[in-house]
Amino acid sequence: MINQQWLHTFLTLVEVGHFTQTAEKLNMTQPGVSQQIKKLEEQVGVPLLNRIGKRFELTREGEILYRFGCSRQQEEAQLFRELRFDDPHKGECRIACSGAMATFLYPHFLKRQKIHSGLMVAIEGAPNERIIQNLLKNVIDLGIVTQPAFSTELVYESLGFESLCLVLPSAYASQPTNFDTLEEVGFIDHPDGAHYADRLLSANFGEQFRSVSKLRKKGYINQINQILVPVSEGLGFTVLPEMAVRHFPQQALLYVVPIKVPIYDELFLARKKHRILPKRYEWFEKKIKELLSGLQKPKTPV
Amino acid sequence: MINQQWLHTFLTLVEVGHFTQTAEKLNMTQPGVSQQIKKLEEQVGVPLLNRIGKRFELTREGEILYRFGCSRQQEEAQLFRELRFDDPHKGECRIACSGAMATFLYPHFLKRQKIHSGLMVAIEGAPNERIIQNLLKNVIDLGIVTQPAFSTELVYESLGFESLCLVLPSAYASQPTNFDTLEEVGFIDHPDGAHYADRLLSANFGEQFRSVSKLRKKGYINQINQILVPVSEGLGFTVLPEMAVRHFPQQALLYVVPIKVPIYDELFLARKKHRILPKRYEWFEKKIKELLSGLQKPKTPV
DNA sequence: GCAGATGATAATATTACGTTATCAAAAGGA
């Protein structure tokens, strides 16, 4: 590890060209300069100065070290600037949420990144469990989760409620939907599909619905923005969070079935309790709350 | 200036998460770690750790400093790699010579730079005096000069001789060239034009030639590769070093007058005496010698 | 709620570092 003080003395020496003058400039004595340079040379293992009598030229290594030291000084100045000023328009913002939510939020975040080019938005679509883990490991700073895992390290703030939607091709809008309809249409599966479908179907079609594995599968896709494509083309039905359905471009091709027993998840903004986030996160928190403010707890239709 | 040791301790602490374990890892005692972190915090002026009981979270500043420290460690590792190994295919090569020479040499150097992308060729066309000064100031490492300035700091190596050429439009090739021809054609001047013309003309047309200022001027251009354009178009004559004439694309349009008293400059490769150049310069030295090996001392034609 | 572990603090020991004193030798001027 390079001694910063010796390096600084070396830089001054290179710029000044004389040991004595360097000492004066640094408010120390000439032997001090000599000793520091000597130690620095011992440390890097090669001579930095090619001594010709009382004058010197830099060796190749000296030259490299000089340039290194210069850039290090600049970097340090930059560091202190960053330390002093918490710039709300600069730095990395690491946020995680569900894939559907990510596709919804990302365009809004990108707009801001375009305005403030110093910002770097890193948004990750991930399952609840992973979001929690990454928060705890400080890999991310904000997360949107549905299942607030118990941990004294985390704090949660409710953002609203997100319903699960039963989505059919629009052709089925004109007729009442019963379990037989679903069996006929077939299920488009996706990573959380089984879990969602199980919750929604067992609550609403409990008499006939047994298990997701018994459903007729018509497809599987793990790309969040592609799940509704087969549905829109009449190939099957699926169960998805409101967020994912809302932002499908061709709404007209979908039919969101009104269901008796609404199934919903509460959404939470999660963060580490003792972590004070930089100012740049403020806008993102505000924006997330604003964007999700429309998510009300659904009422049971009578 | 940031204390490198404290920073290193801080990095380890962040990675390990415990003061005691950090101390063990660094072969020191726990109070040492505590004190170093405390001093580091005092130095940067803000708390780096948000202490929650015996645990801690990084503050914004702590996080910034941690990242800073990590990249600094990597840079230092890179530095030592560069110090240990004198890579002949990496780094900056700073060379200066006359403009004509530069236009001649640069394409050859660029070929090498294309092969070894780590190389950075900086070639500067400059007058002799400036080349010498820049060598002394370590702004460049190699120079090609014609007038070896006396300095105990510099060493010179002869590269050969470069003649001055009297160049006329090709139309004049069929007739003997006398001073009246020159007067008739007119002089194309350039930065070194007066000096060159004076030397060549006074030695070969001494009876009639009086001074450059008396010549009929037909043009002036300071772009080395443009000087011969007006000559090739029949607009005038000029005096230029062999090197500049040789690499004019349309040789057929030029007529290099055979002269009785050859005027030539000896070319020297100059460098600082006590400066040991990195290995990457070896190829360039060799190439320069190779490229200029054709430059013989011209014999007086009988 | 208790035992073990953990970090903070004060006092002390040690090490690293800068200074003074001195020397040898290199520049620079006559």
Added chain:
DNA sequence: TCCTTTTGATAACGTAATATTATCATCTGC
């Protein structure tokens, strides 16, 4: 070429920075 002045190196010493030991308060996990 000689002499003076300046300059950098080295050794010995003193000071300041840093680590350690001892101890305490308090947190964490069982």
